[in-house]
Amino acid sequence: MNKLGLHANVWVAGWSENEAAMAIAKTAETGFDLIEIPALDASRLRPEETRQRLDAAGIGCTLSLGLDAKTDISSGDPELMKAGEEKLRTTLSVARDLGATHVCGILYSAFQKYFEPPTARGIEASAEVMHRVAGYAAENGITLGMEVVNRYESNVLNTAAQAVAYCEMVGAPNVKVHLDAYHMHIEEANPVEAIKATGAHLCYFHTGESHRGYIGSGSIDQPGIFRALVASGYEGPITYESFSSEVVGQPLTGILGIWRNTWTDGEDLARHAHTYMHAQLKAARETQRRPVALSETGA
Numbered sequence: 331m332n333k334l335g336l337h338a339n340v341w342v343a344g345w346s347e348n349e350a351a352m353a354i355a356k357t358a359e360t361g362f363d364l365i366e367i368p369a370l371d372a373s374r375l376r377p378e379e380t381r382q383r384l385d386a387a388g389i390g391c392t393l394s395l396g397l398d399a400k401t402d403i404s405s406g407d408p409e410l411m412k413a414g415e416e417k418l419r420t421t422l423s424v425a426r427d428l429g430a431t432h433v434c435g436i437l438y439s440a441f442q443k444y445f446e447p448p449t450a451r452g453i454e455a456s457a458e459v460m461h462r463v464a465g466y467a468a469e470n471g472i473t474l475g476m477e478v479v480n481r482y483e484s485n486v487l488n489t490a491a492q493a494v495a496y497c498e499m500v501g502a503p504n505v506k507v508h509l510d511a512y513h514m515h516i517e518e519a520n521p522v523e524a525i526k527a528t529g530a531h532l533c534y535f536h537t538g539e540s541h542r543g544y545i546g547s548g549s550i551d552q553p554g555i556f557r558a559l560v561a562s563g564y565e566g567p568i569t570y571e572s573f574s575s576e577v578v579g580q581p582l583t584g585i586l587g588i589w590r591n592t593w594t595d596g597e598d599l600a601r602h603a604h605t606y607m608h609a610q611l612k613a614a615r616e617t618q619r620r621p622v623a624l625s626e627t628g629a
């Protein structure tokens with residue numbers, strides 16, 4: 331069964347003791363099974379204390395991050411690649427200490443607007459680093475999700491098909507595809523077909539809305555998305571992601587372009603998201619129920 335998750339930025343921008351306590355307690359209270367903790371700097375996550383809080387609340391966690399210009403493993407620059415590999419390994423050691431099942435996001439390049447297309451050599455180099463890092467992740471039971479994002483946030487993986495090809499290039503069983511409804515709505519010709527085509531490569535899914543606000547209040551075909559996830563046999567986490575400048579600070583506000591608030595009450599947003607996702611998933615599963623043949627009804 332799919333675990334339902336919530337991105338911590340619905341509650342907090344950072345990870346001070348107070349922020350961690352509030353975000354974990356509220357995520358559990360609103361009914362979610364896991365919290366996705368932003369790990370742009372994993373060294374600030376205080377794994378021992380955070381894990382105690384997670385255990386006390388009875389929820390799990392995943393980590394997400396994007397690399398930056400100084401750690402860009404798709405750059406082809408040996409120094410940046412070395413720094414990127416170190417950053418990924420540091421994040422993985424924190425993930426292990428937290429008991430995180432997945433480390434996701436823009437792990438394969440910088441999380442930024444690029445002004446040039448990627449090079450073939452850069453992508454190969456990124457895949458080589460990912461292969462090495464995957465071994466370390468596997469030793470700790472962690473799956474790596476390559477998040478497919480829109481063209482303004484990376485130049486490497488903008489479609490599900492590109493991500494499948496990248497994972498095949500990496501050639502490690504725990505390096506898989508992370509899709510996001512918001513990004514797919516921008517880049518895919520047909521998000522439903524893209525989810526189905528990704529199939530068993532999919533390891534993580536972000537729900538969200540076209541304007542990144544209340545789920546169901548934008549222009550994404552949410553029933554279609556949930557039906558596609560169920561029809562393709564996906565059983566991994568489904569995590570809701572939404573951002574408001576009421577909560578997140580820089581640099582995220584700038585990178586994501588959060589210039590207006592689609593919500594101010596994170597608790598109302600989270601409760602609605604949990605109810606909505608739970609109902610969509612239930613409805614999608616019911617579409618799989620096979621009708622009884624006429625001859626078996628006794629009519």
Ligand code: MN
Nearest residue numbers: 477510536571
């Ligand atoms: Mn996402």
